[in-house]
Amino acid sequence: MTLSEHSTSGVDSASNSPMNSNSNDSNDVLTLPDLHFSYRKTSVALYISFLIICNVLIPCLLFYLLQTFTNITTKELIGISSAALGLSSCFDAPFRLFRLVRNRTTYGPLGTDVWWHLDFVMWTYTFALLVFAFPLAIAPAIAFYNFFLMSTMMLVGPVGVVFIFSLIAYHYKWRLPVRCSSEPVGSLMKPAVFYCIEDVGAVDFMHGRKFRQRVHTRYESSPPFRQLMTELTVYWVICGAIYCGLTAAVTWAATLNFAFGWVLGQFFIWAFLSWAGCHLLARRGLERERAYWDQRGRTLFKEKTGPGGIHEGEKETNPPQRSKSAPGIPRADDHRATPDLKPARSLDVSYGDQFKTERTEIV
Numbered sequence: 001m002t003l004s005e006h007s008t009s010g011v012d013s014a015s016n017s018p019m020n021s022n023s024n025d026s027n028d029v030l031t032l033p034d035l036h037f038s039y040r041k042t043s044v045a046l047y048i049s050f051l052i053i054c055n056v057l058i059p060c061l062l063f064y065l066l067q068t069f070t071n072i073t074t075k076e077l078i079g080i081s082s083a084a085l086g087l088s089s090c091f092d093a094p095f096r097l098f099r100l101v102r103n104r105t106t107y108g109p110l111g112t113d114v115w116w117h118l119d120f121v122m123w124t125y126t127f128a129l130l131v132f133a134f135p136l137a138i139a140p141a142i143a144f145y146n147f148f149l150m151s152t153m154m155l156v157g158p159v160g161v162v163f164i165f166s167l168i169a170y171h172y173k174w175r176l177p178v179r180c181s182s183e184p185v186g187s188l189m190k191p192a193v194f195y196c197i198e199d200v201g202a203v204d205f206m207h208g209r210k211f212r213q214r215v216h217t218r219y220e221s222s223p224p225f226r227q228l229m230t231e232l233t234v235y236w237v238i239c240g241a242i243y244c245g246l247t248a249a250v251t252w253a254a255t256l257n258f259a260f261g262w263v264l265g266q267f268f269i270w271a272f273l274s275w276a277g278c279h280l281l282a283r284r285g286l287e288r289e290r291a292y293w294d295q296r297g298r299t300l301f302k303e304k305t306g307p308g309g310i311h312e313g314e315k316e317t318n319p320p321q322r323s324k325s326a327p328g329i330p331r332a333d334d335h336r337a338t339p340d341l342k343p344a345r346s347l348d349v350s351y352g353d354q355f356k357t358e359r360t361e362i363v
Contacts, residue, residue, distance in 0.1 A: 034214070034218075035197075035201070035211065035214050035215055035218060036207070036211070036214065037201050037205065037207065037211070038205075038207075039205055050088065051088055051268075052268060054084070054085075054087045054088035055085055055087075055088055055264060055267070055268075056264045056265055056267075056268065058084045058087070059081045059084045059085050059260075059264060060260070060261050060264060060265075062077075062080055062081060062084055063077055063080075063081050063260055063261075064257075064261070066080070067257075074143075074145060074256070075140055075143050075145075076140075078139060078140045078145050078148050079140035081148070081260075082136040082137070082139070082140055082148060082151075085136060085151065085264075086132075086133070086136055089129055089132075093125060093126070093129060096122065096125075096203060096204065097118070097122060099203060100118060100119065100122055100203050101115050101116075101118075104117075105209075106208050106209065107202050107203045107206070107208055107209070108209070109179070109181045109182040109212065110182035110209055110212050110213065110216075111182060111184055112179065117179055119181045119182075119195070119198075119199040119202075119203065120180055120181040120192070120195035120196070120198075120199055121181075121195065121196055121199035121200060121203070122199070122203075124158075124159060124162050124192075127158055127162070128154075128155050128156075128158040128159050129155070131154045131155070131157070131158045132151055132152075132154045132155040134154060135147050135148050135149075135150050135151040135154055136148065136151055139151075145256055146251050146252060146256070146259075149247070149250075149251040149256075149259050149260065149263045150247065150248070150251055152247060152263060152264070152266075152267045153243070153244045153247040153248065153251075156240050156243050156244060156267075157240065157244050159240065160236070160237055160240030160241060160244070162192060163191075163192040163193075163233055163236055163237045163240070164237055166189055166190070166191055166192035166195075166233060167191060167192075167230070167233055167234065167237070169189040170188070170189055170190060170191050170230065173188055174188070174189055175187065175188060175189075176188075176189050180195065181195045181198055181199055181212075182198065182212050182216060190219070190229065191229045191230045191232070191233035192233050192236075193229050193232040193233040193236065194215070194219060194229040194233075197215060197229075198211070198212050198215045198216070201215070222289055222292075222293075223292070224285065224288050224289035224292045225285075225289055227285070228281075228282065228285030228286070228288075228289070231281060231285065232278060232281060232282065232285075235277065235278060235281055236274070236278070239270070239274040239277070242270075243266075243267075243270045243274075246266065246270075247263055247266065250262055250263055250266070251263060
């Protein structure tokens, strides 16, 4: 899923819109910062293929071929499979950490250039990997082979716990005792999906700190976007609980030979189905966001490619120049802008039980 930034022409269109002229129409022009997010489908496909090869194909081939054609013991089989299963983590986690630390001024969290101020995704992923390593190391040593099959659950479970904690902290308005991505100490914690979007877009897809700025501005500007972040966090908590339950049931109810291949393959089946549901929820949330502002007489000037400016797998070659002027205020170098336009006003909007003044700007 990709969310595209406003182009300069979009700002110009907002400035020259009849809704913002000296006519009797009192409607405001609202320009939300789109989350320009592009990616290459081939790169994503290659990375997913790498994960499947390292975490399904290689462990299964080693387990079943060695079991069939050699006299190797089950304990040795599980030991070899444990080493193979952790192979992908030896590449992606250190590479991401290196990129985040080495280029912290480009990809790191906003408001700090300290190298050890890692982002939310890096800390959560590290915590999950530490828990994930327990069954890989302990199961072969104590001949507790079913425990080895719980390893993928040990990877998903800790992430779900962190997501639940973020929802609790968000609901009760707890303040952060430590930095959390771009949020300084003392900030109110947001739902975990918000931090995941910020961090993955900035670091893994290399959109940098500008992307982090756009995510934060969009979150503060649009109440429906805030609701979407909460809904997606709840959704992934439910998906994680379902996966952990299915994995535990198969691990302890089925034979080792069947459960070994099924549990490893089940992870990617679950990930695909969960992603499909997340994609649908996100599109519905962005459509709801557009309808929310339309009902208040505001026009969202966005890319005409779907709700929220969604594209699919496109690569930006010539990123548009972004205006620093407020929505509806012509730039000094814009010769097409008429001199008698009124600037857009701050928007007083209500959402649910909340009422607040929203200030929007191009970022």
